[in-house]
Amino acid sequence: MKTVTCTAPVNIAVIKYWGKRDTSLILPTNDSLSVTLSQDILHSKTTISASETFTSDRLWLNGKEEDITKNKRMHNCFRETRALRAAFEEEERRHGREVAPLSTWKVHVCSENNFPTAAGLASSASGLAALVFTLAKLFDLSTNMSYLSRIARQGSGSACRSLFGGFVAWEMGSEADGSDSLAVQVAPESHWPDLQALICVVSDAKKGTSSTEGMQNTVKTSPLLQHRIKEVVPARMKQMKQAILDRDFETFANLTMQDSNQFHAVCLDTLPPIFYLNDTSRAIIKLVHEYNNASPDGKLRAAYTFDAGPNAVIYAPKEHMKEIIQLVAHYFPGAADGSYFADPYRILQSNEALGAIPANDRFNAACIPVFPVGAVSRLLHTEVADGPRVVGKDESLLNADAIVLVKAEQVNKETGYKYGVELQQVPTPKPSEGQVLVKIQAFSFNHRDNWIRKGQYPGIKAGSICGSDAVGIVTEVWSSSDSSLVGKEVIIQPGANWDSDPRGPEGMYGILGSFPLSGTFAEYIVVDRADVALRPKHLSLAEAAALPLGGLTAYRATFTKAEVRAGDNVLITGIGGGVALLAMAFAIAAGANVYVTSGDESKIEKAKSLGAKGGVNYKKESWPSDLKSLLNGAQLNAVIDGAGGSAYLKYQSLMKVGSIIACYGMTAEPQVPFGMGYVLKNIELRGSTMGSRREFNEMVAFVNEKQVRPVNVSKANGELVHALEFLVLRYRWDLLTDDHLFMFVDKCPNLHVLNVDMCKRVHHMSLEYVATYLNTSLEEVSLSGCTHLNNYAVFAIAEHCPNLKSLNVSECSITDEALVFVAKKCPHLERLDVSFCRWITEVGIQALRENCKNLREWNLEACFSILGGIDKELREEDLGWETEEESVQGEE
Ligand code: DP6
Numbered sequence: 098m099k100t101v102t103c104t105a106p107v108n109i110a111v112i113k114y115w116g117k118r119d120t121s122l123i124l125p126t127n128d129s130l131s132v133t134l135s136q137d138i139l140h141s142k143t144t145i146s147a148s149e150t151f152t153s154d155r156l157w158l159n160g161k162e163e164d165i166t167k168n169k170r171m172h173n174c175f176r177e178t179r180a181l182r183a184a185f186e187e188e189e190r191r192h193g194r195e196v197a198p199l200s201t202w203k204v205h206v207c208s209e210n211n212f213p214t215a216a217g218l219a220s221s222a223s224g225l226a227a228l229v230f231t232l233a234k235l236f237d238l239s240t241n242m243s244y245l246s247r248i249a250r251q252g253s254g255s256a257c258r259s260l261f262g263g264f265v266a267w268e269m270g271s272e273a274d275g276s277d278s279l280a281v282q283v284a285p286e287s288h289w290p291d292l293q294a295l296i297c298v299v300s301d302a303k304k305g306t307s308s309t310e311g312m313q314n315t316v317k318t319s320p321l322l323q324h325r326i327k328e329v330v331p332a333r334m335k336q337m338k339q340a341i342l343d344r345d346f347e348t349f350a351n352l353t354m355q356d357s358n359q360f361h362a363v364c365l366d367t368l369p370p371i372f373y374l375n376d377t378s379r380a381i382i383k384l385v386h387e388y389n390n391a392s393p394d395g396k397l398r399a400a401y402t403f404d405a406g407p408n409a410v411i412y413a414p415k416e417h418m419k420e421i422i423q424l425v426a427h428y429f430p431g432a433a434d435g436s437y438f439a440d441p442y443r444i445l446q447s448n449e450a451l452g453a454i455p456a457n458d459r460f461n462a463a464c465i466p467v468f469p470v471g472a473v474s475r476l477l478h479t480e481v482a483d484g485p486r487v488v489g490k491d492e493s494l495l496n497a498d499a500i501v502l503v504k505a506e507q508v509n510k511e512t513g514y515k516y517g518v519e520l521q522q523v524p525t526p527k528p529s530e531g532q533v534l535v536k537i538q539a540f541s542f543n544h545r546d547n548w549i550r551k552g553q554y555p556g557i558k559a560g561s562i563c564g565s566d567a568v569g570i571v572t573e574v575w576s577s578s579d580s581s582l583v584g585k586e587v588i589i590q591p592g593a594n595w596d597s598d599p600r601g602p603e604g605m606y607g608i609l610g611s612f613p614l615s616g617t618f619a620e621y622i623v624v625d626r627a628d629v630a631l632r633p634k635h636l637s638l639a640e641a642a643a644l645p646l647g648g649l650t651a652y653r654a655t656f657t658k659a660e661v662r663a664g665d666n667v668l669i670t671g672i673g674g675g676v677a678l679l680a681m682a683f684a685i686a687a688g689a690n691v692y693v694t695s696g697d698e699s700k701i702e703k704a705k706s707l708g709a710k711g712g713v714n715y716k717k718e719s720w721p722s723d724l725k726s727l728l729n730g731a732q733l734n735a736v737i738d739g740a741g742g743s744a745y746l747k748y749q750s751l752m753k754v755g756s757i758i759a760c761y762g763m764t765a766e767p768q769v770p771f772g773m774g775y776v777l778k779n780i781e782l783r784g785s786t787m788g789s790r791r792e793f794n795e796m797v798a799f800v801n802e803k804q805v806r807p808v809n810v811s812k813a814n815g816e817l818v819h820a821l822e823f824l825v826l827r828y829r830w831d832l833l834t835d836d837h838l839f840m841f842v843d844k845c846p847n848l849h850v851l852n853v854d855m856c857k858r859v860h861h862m863s864l865e866y867v868a869t870y871l872n873t874s875l876e877e878v879s880l881s882g883c884t885h886l887n888n889y890a891v892f893a894i895a896e897h898c899p900n901l902k903s904l905n906v907s908e909c910s911i912t913d914e915a916l917v918f919v920a921k922k923c924p925h926l927e928r929l930d931v932s933f934c935r936w937i938t939e940v941g942i943q944a945l946r947e948n949c950k951n952l953r954e955w956n957l958e959a960c961f962s963i964l965g966g967i968d969k970e971l972r973e974e975d976l977g978w979e980t981e982e983e984s985v986q987g988e989e
Contacts, residue, residue: 224256543565734753738762
């Protein structure tokens with residue numbers, strides 16, 4: 098069996114394709130040009146397995162099996178690629194070489210979008226491009242993208258442009274067989290990294306008239322289309338290409354808006370007319386024009402474009418994007434459930450609200466009204482990026498990966514770790530009776546995971562899959578009565594064998610991530626059907642992943658054990674902890690007056706900003722009297738404590754007769770002093786740990802009803818620091834994403850070496866953050882194989898890390914500009930690897946050579962001078978450098 102998985106991006110045209118001269122070969126009536134957008138935000142992913150044992154071709158689209166024979170466009174792509182494979186096999190055999198007869202094997206295809214297909218976003222382009230690219234890789238065909246684009250075009254016209262990154266033209270061609278109707282790259286993504294896009298999702302509904310149907314009606318009935326085809330598009334294509342090559346936003350913006358408007362004009366000119374824009378779309382058009390008119394320097398700052406639907410895509414230079422997002426959010430506010438704007442590039446400061454309008458007198462704030470919440474349901478901030486990617490086996494839609502505990506060689510003296518962690522491929526688990534299979538979308542780390550690695554939990558074994566918190570999508574169910582769950586986003590109840598008894602577990606209790614229960618740090622997990630609850634819609638993925646274990650523990654401690662009610666005075670200790678924070682959120686939502694303790698004043702302030710009445714610093718001896726003054730004559734009805742220890746000597750005098758202490762942990766000490774004073778006041782001490790399935794469901798209902806969200810006030814956690822450095826630095830971790838990196842770096846302020854080799858999901862924005870945050874301490878940065886990192890990552894690292902000695906950007910998407918910048922900013926550079934950075938030319942290398950006098954080791958393999966059109970491999974001799982041997986001899 099052979100299996101390949103690839104992803105492909107969405108593209109948004111700035112000169113639109115509308116009209117076919119041949120509907121079966123999908124040959125267009127005009128050239129078009131588009132911009133490829135980042136796959137980190139929107140992509141289609143396809144896994145294809147071919148095997149001689151498969152009995153039929155099978156297809157799963159977004160989790161559902163479909164009849165492959167009914168999908169004519171996909172069928173076209175299979176027919177074409179299989180024919181090419183058959184020809185290749187014949188040729189190989191003619192030369193006496195053995196070759197697997199893949200062209201005759203059946204295939205299993207699994208494809209999914211990371212965005213709702215019905216959202217009106219360009220799913221056919223990315224979907225068909227992913228299919229064709231994956232087939233080409235599976236069949237070992239040439240991956241000359243222009244060549245493949247002729248096949249992708251027959252799946253969906255616009256798909257041919259998604260085979261390239263950056264700026265892409267689809268040349269209509271004139272041959273009847275379509276052989277010259279193909280896509281070509283006008284410029285790579287690294288050419289104009291400053292250009293970004295904002296997708297305003299105006300309608301989640303499926304569009305009324307499909308592009309395929311709509312465009313042929315236009316061809317038949319619109320006289321204006323003929324004018325567009327003959328007179329307008331040919332001139333615009335030339336101007337647009339030049340504007341892109343010159344990075345001339347003014348011309349780019351004018352042409353983009355004009356072409357979008359003309360495309361919608363030909364739709365109106367169709368009989369019967371096609372209306373893709375709605376009131377919200379038109380208001381966005383007005384807003385963008387007003388914003389441009391008010392531009393302080395008189396230059397255009399934004400350009401809108403609309404495809405066959407009401408969603409707007411606004412292109413703008415990076416520097417104006419924040420202002421534009423604020424502006425759109427002001428006039429088209431989103432729901433407050435976190436689904437509106439995810440801020441992937443961290444343009445907002447923490448706590449910064451959306452919706453400010455430009456502080457600019459020339460801007461007419463009354464240009465459009467403020468629309469009702471939901472007119473724009475989502476804002477997706479994205480940027481120009483690369484073309485299809487082959488992704489690792491771990492990303493296969495037909496396989497599973499997991500992060501597994503491995504025995505450490507010896508206990509690490511510094512960190513005390515008994516176990517290491519390793520990314521391992523394991524078979525996808527199968528649901529059995531009563532179970533469901535969940536594809537994990539996000540998981541969260543608990544302190545518990547760290548203690549497990551130290552061997553501080555009984556029964557832990559090497560080979561266990563770690564992790565107990567996660568959110569994911571149900572992809573398979575055992576019983577057809579649960580089939581409505583398939584495709585649903587769920588959070589997972591982390592405990593086992595505790596159904597509903599409020600006193601404690603009915604059976605042998607266990608938690609996911611401790612042997613024998615497999616954990617959540619995996620691509621898939623099988624759990625009982627009763628242990629999944631629909632993800633609360635107001636929570637982001639990260640928030641949802643942080644809820645289960647902490648939320649369950651906090652809920653039981655707060656309500657079942659401490660019996661917190663509205664009006665109660667409640668003390669929650671150690672407010673930096675995840676459970677304490679959730680207990681605080683729950684108690685506040687229930688109407689209680691919450692007081693907190695912490696050893697860190699900033700956490701107390703943060704807790705107050707989240708609704709606590711007050712807090713005291715337990716490091717001060719005066720904390721009991723400080724709390725007494727805050728209570729102002731009142732007493733505590735409950736203490737919710739996760740620390741234990743000597744503080745119990747003091748609680749009693751602050752507590753009311755008949756009050757309760759719910760203790761769920763022992764971060765300070767494993768004992769508590771519980772004197773007769775408590776007994777005489779009828780105060781109860783109640784132990785609490787985790788919670789039942791019933792409490793979990795109650796907790797989720799409560800979180801939904803009160804719209805509670807997990808928050809974090811903690812800055813750093815000493816033990817975690819080591820764990821995370823270990824993961825980042827010692828392992829190639831394909832699953833590592835920007836979110837992880839932000840988190841790691843927040844906790845590793847003194848990192849000297851950063852190695853995220855092969856972490857293809859890491860994006861330049863997290864590197865910018867890393868560099869800014871770590872400032873001068875980084876000396877070695879290795880980003881090899883992070884295939885979509887671009888110049889921005891290198892700019893940021895060079896700017897903030899002047900002590901940089903070693904830089905490995907092999908296979909990253911960078912250009913000479915980045916190296917020229919490194920040359921200026923990092924004079925101490927000793928080692929450089931730019932192998933397979935095909936845009937690097939002599940220009941960048943010479944700049945380094947002149948400025949970095951210590952540069953001794955380099956790797957320039959497969960650097961091509963493509964931009965200059967020379968298309969030859971750059972050889973070190975061409976640069977007049979000493980070869981490595983000579984330089985070693987020289988040193989001797
Ligand atoms: C308005 O590529 O979806 O987005 O070739 O019939 O599959 P088919 O149509 P499709 O049309 C896209 C039209 C457009 C403009 C564009 O992307 O150029």
